Amino acid sequence: MAELTGSKKIKTAVFISGTGSNLKSLIKFSKLKKSPISINLIISDNVRAKGLAYGKIFKIKNKIIKFDKNKKAEKIILKELKKTQIKLICLAGFMKIISRKFIKKFKGKILNIHPSLLPKYKGLDTHKRAIENKEKFSGCTVHYVTSKLDSGKIIIQQKVKISNKDNTDSLRKKILRQEHKLYPKAILKIFNL
Numbered sequence: 001m002a003e004l005t006g007s008k009k010i011k012t013a014v015f016i017s018g019t020g021s022n023l024k025s026l027i028k029f030s031k032l033k034k035s036p037i038s039i040n041l042i043i044s045d046n047v048r049a050k051g052l053a054y055g056k057i058f059k060i061k062n063k064i065i066k067f068d069k070n071k072k073a074e075k076i077i078l079k080e081l082k083k084t085q086i087k088l089i090c091l092a093g094f095m096k097i098i099s100r101k102f103i104k105k106f107k108g109k110i111l112n113i114h115p116s117l118l119p120k121y122k123g124l125d126t127h128k129r130a131i132e133n134k135e136k137f138s139g140c141t142v143h144y145v146t147s148k149l150d151s152g153k154i155i156i157q158q159k160v161k162i163s164n165k166d167n168t169d170s171l172r173k174k175i176l177r178q179e180h181k182l183y184p185k186a187i188l189k190i191f192n193l
């Protein structure tokens with residue numbers, strides 16, 4: 001990852017589709033002195049994404065882009081990223097698959113958070129599958145994004161115990177609380193901080 005130059009923070013975009021609780025934790029983190037990043041842009045494919053409200057509170061620019069035509073959508077996003085001089089992308093509950101071409105343009109600069117201990121439970125319904133398989137542990141992972149879904153190099157993981165009282169929803173909430181700490185930790189780690 002690029003070195004930090006002086007006191008300048010790395011301009012970062014967060015991509016969301018829904019609640020945006022990870023976006024919220026990243027915004028909070030970015031305001032700390034120790035944070036190497038600033039959040040300068042929020043991209044959402046969903047005009048109703050709740051997370052957009054957090055961005056508004058902090059006056060962060062957002063761009064809502066319909067993904068019915070992926071190629072066109074990515075072109076618009078790339079233009080916006082360039083305009084805002086974005087150097088790092090954090091996917092946080094972004095439900096669209098980004099093309100190989102796009103990833104190539106931001107090689108090694110796109111991170112994602114996934115609610116399982118990868119390589120276990122790639123894709124959707126991670127908590128349901130973990131409970132059905134009677135796993136003792138699940139967790140979350142921050143990893144680099146490559147064109148293979150949920151398969152890029154792992155940066156950091158946090159294990160979470162599954163109790164026999166857990167259901168999909170309680171496990172989701174338990175893991176989400178850890179996600180909020182893990183994403184900032186991953187960012188500190190990639191900048192060797």
Ligand code: GRF
Pocket residue numbers: 016017018019020021022023051092093094113114115140176179
């Ligand atoms: C999180 O569980 C994240 O790991 C997954 O999608 C969920 C997004 O939650 N990729 P939120 O929108 O950040 O609250």
